[in-house]
Amino acid sequence: MKAFCVSCGSSLFGGDWPEGDEVSIRMGAFDDDPGIRPQYHTFVNDRAAWDEITDNLPQYPFALTKSARPFPGHVEREARD
Numbered sequence: 001m002k003a004f005c006v007s008c009g010s011s012l013f014g015g016d017w018p019e020g021d022e023v024s025i026r027m028g029a030f031d032d033d034p035g036i037r038p039q040y041h042t043f044v045n046d047r048a049a050w051d052e053i054t055d056n057l058p059q060y061p062f063a064l065t066k067s068a069r070p071f072p073g074h075v076e077r078e079a080r081d
Contacts, residue, residue, distance in 0.1 A: 005029065010026075010028065010029060011026060011029075012025060012026060012029045013025050013026060013029075038055075038057060039057065039058075040057050040058040040059070040060060040064060040070070041053055041057055041058070041059045041060065042060045042062070042063055042064050043060075043061075043062060043063065044059045044060065044061055044071070045061040045062065058070035058071075059071045
């Protein structure tokens, strides 16, 4: 399922329709500060060579699942499926 802004056509989110406690929304869809902050990084194995992560948030090599473990040296948080 994909959803687009009716005014400008920007992609709002993609993938499965959100039916759980979490929704993945593209941050470029917001005009103002949404008041939330990143909690972790996922798919860090697939980031561009020039993409340097400079914070101390947990980093996961792939998707965040219940069995996922962050890279060594990062605090583990409870994963949600």
